[in-house]
Amino acid sequence: SDSTSSVLLDRKSHKVEAGTVLQVVVPMDNTPSEIVAENIPLNILYEDEHMIVINKKAGMVVHPAAGNWDGTVVNALAYYLANNSPHGSGDFVDSSGKITFHESEQSDPAGTDGEKISFRPGIVHRLDKGTTGILIVAKTKQALSNLSTDFAARNVKKTYLAVTVGNPGKRVVIDKPIGRHPVHRQRMRVVPDPHRKDSSGTSPKDRIKDLSSPTLSKTGRRALSYVDTLSFDGKLSLVQVRIETGRTHQIRVHLQDRRTPIYGDEVYGIADWNKRLAKTHGIERPLLHAFRLEMNHPITGDHMVFEAPMAEDMIEIGKIIWPEGVDQLPRAFAAGKETNES
Numbered sequence: 001s002d003s004t005s006s007v008l009l010d011r012k013s014h015k016v017e018a019g020t021v022l023q024v025v026v027p028m029d030n031t032p033s034e035i036v037a038e039n040i041p042l043n044i045l046y047e048d049e050h051m052i053v054i055n056k057k058a059g060m061v062v063h064p065a066a067g068n069w070d071g072t073v074v075n076a077l078a079y080y081l082a083n084n085s086p087h088g089s090g091d092f093v094d095s096s097g098k099i100t101f102h103e104s105e106q107s108d109p110a111g112t113d114g115e116k117i118s119f120r121p122g123i124v125h126r127l128d129k130g131t132t133g134i135l136i137v138a139k140t141k142q143a144l145s146n147l148s149t150d151f152a153a154r155n156v157k158k159t160y161l162a163v164t165v166g167n168p169g170k171r172v173v174i175d176k177p178i179g180r181h182p183v184h185r186q187r188m189r190v191v192p193d194p195h196r197k198d199s200s201g202t203s204p205k206d207r208i209k210d211l212s213s214p215t216l217s218k219t220g221r222r223a224l225s226y227v228d229t230l231s232f233d234g235k236l237s238l239v240q241v242r243i244e245t246g247r248t249h250q251i252r253v254h255l256q257d258r259r260t261p262i263y264g265d266e267v268y269g270i271a272d273w274n275k276r277l278a279k280t281h282g283i284e285r286p287l288l289h290a291f292r293l294e295m296n297h298p299i300t301g302d303h304m305v306f307e308a309p310m311a312e313d314m315i316e317i318g319k320i321i322w323p324e325g326v327d328q329l330p331r332a333f334a335a336g337k338e339t340n341e342s
Contacts, residue, residue: 032069035119037097039083040076045134045306049087050143050299052077055308056135058285062126064119074099074119077137090139092121124148125156125246130264132311133160133290138298146298151246157294160241160251161230161310161332163287163317165273166260167237172227174254177220178247187267188249190257191220223247225254230329231322236263238321240291252286262286263317287314291332307331 006023009016016022043055054073061068064075081089082097094100099121122138124147138144150156181187224244229237237260241251249268255261256268263269264277265286278284289310297304310318315333318325326333 031066032064035064035078035099035121036070036075037078037082037093038070038075039079040071042073042076042080043308044080045308046304047085047087049090050138050140050297051147052081052085052137052139053293053306054135054137056127056132056290058130058132058311058313061129062135063123068129073135073137074121074123077122081139088139090122091141092139124151127290128249128252128286128288130285131288131290132308132314134158134293134306134308135290136293136295143298150295150298154244155296157292158243158246158290159292160243161289161291161314161318162239162241162251162255163263163314163321164237164239164255164260165235165263165270167229167232168227168239168255168258168260170229172258174223174225174227174258176223176254176257178223178250178253179220188247188253190223190253221245221247223250223254225251227255227258231325233321236317236321238318238325251288262288281313281316283313283317287317289314289332309333309335311335 009022043057044052045055046053056062056073060076061072062074064070064072078093078097078099081093082095089095092099099119122144124136124138124144127133127135136147138147176190178188179191181189222245226242226244228240230240231238239255241255243250247253252262252265252268256265261269263286264274264283265288266274266284269286274284277287289308291307291310293306295304296302309315310332312335315335318333322328
């Protein structure tokens, strides 16, 4: 062929011949130099001069990262703390909403499994974009340090609510390590035990043999979840999940491994069921909610319990599955009536 002609290689299956010259264009680094304060409404459950607790809405990313440089909880908090907080802006935000924070000042937030993150002032744990519920953010360096220690030591008790396809069962303990998927790097998975069958009945000899050196994707990190079905309507369940560890996507992965994935989960769920949810209710997110968080205050040591109602879309589905839930677990179904106790 003509040596000056060029062809766009847009298929992974394209066969490259010997002597072909490949031109690779590396995308420009569009990482912003600073976080932009944005006036985005936040549902604040509690605040003092040391920390702030919010009920995160669905679709909101916790902190800026590749693909989501704005519109995050951190962007919203930067504006709120600089302009509207009655308890002071804390150590990480100045009066103009600019972040005064250095990466070296913070250890990895729970749920990040060591991956590098930028732009995370005060963040000690995370919720996935589609997940709603309780999120704690430190406002001072001391609170950040103490909260990080408490999360790492598993002194913070976290309880979630989820809608699942099928019935996971009562008083179920899922103690299975989670690691990054060896092929699909954005996904996590339960790391197979090489010595026994997994929950699908697949034996070790039938698994794809990974001959690479041991990595975190092969060994995983311990992940412990306690699952209890509150109600099952024959197809869907409303379940309560208490997690002892905070691995990335832990609840979503554990429930998938149980063969009862979260309804609406586009990564770990069932496509046909997700399409039904989108068509009948207009919901396109995993129905997972961080309902309750129990902790000691990072400075005073006071015992604190926070509870946040599910979002309206999840309440709607929850009422169908568990009509009695409105009376038996009213704080989960009472949208707009968040509570905290100390």
